[in-house]
Amino acid sequence: MDSLAATTAKLAVRGIGKRYGKLDALLPMDLDVAPGEFLTVLGPSGSGKTTLLQIIAGLTEPTCGRLLIDGRNETHTPPHKRGIGVVFQNYALFPHLTVQENVAFPLQMRRMPGAERDRKVAAALELVGLGGLHQRFPRELSGGQQQRVALARCFVYQPALIIMDEPLGALDRKLRESMQLEIRRLHRDTGATIMFVTHDQEEALALSDRICLLNHGRIEQLGSPEAVYEHPASLFVADFIGLSNVLRGHIQGGVLLTADGPLPLPPGSGGTAGREAALVIRPEHVELDPTDFPALSGTVTETVYAGAEHRLQVTLGSGATLLLRRSAGQGSLPLGAAVRLGWSPSRARLLNP
DSSP states (O other): OOHHHHHHSSEEEEEEEEEETTEEEEEEEEEEEOTTOEEEEEOOTTSSHHHHHHHHHTSSOOSEEEEEETTEEOTTOOGGGSOEEEEOTTOOOOTTSOHHHHHHHHHHHTTOOHHHHHHHHHHHHHHTTOGGGTTOOGGGSOHHHHHHHHHHHHHTTOOSEEEEESTTTTSOHHHHHHHHHHHHHHHHHHOOOEEEEESOHHHHHHHOSEEEEEETTEEEEEEOHHHHHHSOSSHHHHHHSSOOEEEEEEEETTEEEETTEEEEOOTTOOOOTTOEEEEEEOGGGOEESOSSSOEEEEEEEEEEEOSSEEEEEEEETTSOEEEEEEEGGGOOOOTTOEEEEEOOGGGOEEEOO
16 A cells, blocks of 8 residues: 555554464554445454454554654544544443433543533434433443443544444344444444454445455455355355355366366456366355256255245255255245255356355
8 A cells, every 4th residue: 555545544554463472463564444434354253353343443553654643643542632532332321320411421531511512412312312311321222222332422522433332232233223224324324434343244245335344464355245245255254254155176177077067167367277266156046947057966865944035955966065045935845855055157156265
């Protein structure tokens, strides 16, 4: 990345890395976050998400590299002087303060005059739909309402960058989905720059402008949700983001020879004859009884009703299994049913095994 990119980015990470003794918690990396962008940092436990978050927030010193915010070198700036807001999973509200007092706290710390402070607090509470609850205490609120207070407290002073650290992890599924919509609306209405840290790949797909997927302390793939899902850069990405079918073999004569027969390669994928490779196909791209492309034979060995769809597992002759999805209107298939499966080659992805 050049210096021009660093000055136009809201956040620019340049060669930032972290080592604890002989352990590399975070390998040196470059990353830009554009003004107004919603970037999700995603990855399994131990991938480096928390380390990267702590370095950006100023809670951990990097072993190497630089951190720039709005073009300023903030690598060694104390946390409270970086202009970064953080929303935590456990809300971190003051139990002895009212909703209004909790939201006003960061403005009080910045010595904002009373009238302006009250105006900003009222606007922030209206933004999150809590205008009528300003005199309540956190214990009198539901989990979703407490999370809204935490969001209002962060947005109220308009920080240069907002980091959300697993903010929905403590909520049940229905409330999580509701709060996802709330966060998307807040991002759209305020134009804030947000880094959202999570291990939930569905959440990342639903919220992000871009996803930064970490694995073993390095960036495995960086791109839009569509790009990461439809065009995974590795088998790790394909396996971590959504469900994938993986068929392994070796390339010969323009096809992938597998234990269940030859499979066509995706258009333009190339591939050196004789090398081992894997085809990745998403379950929604697998079709029953295809007429326009080759098919594999198998037996239905599991079926799950998931409301809007049926999820089927088919076992092939080699013992390998394929997953596919059928809309609820198409109905399911009985266990033991013999089926033929196929997919358009353009829907598959050829990757190194």
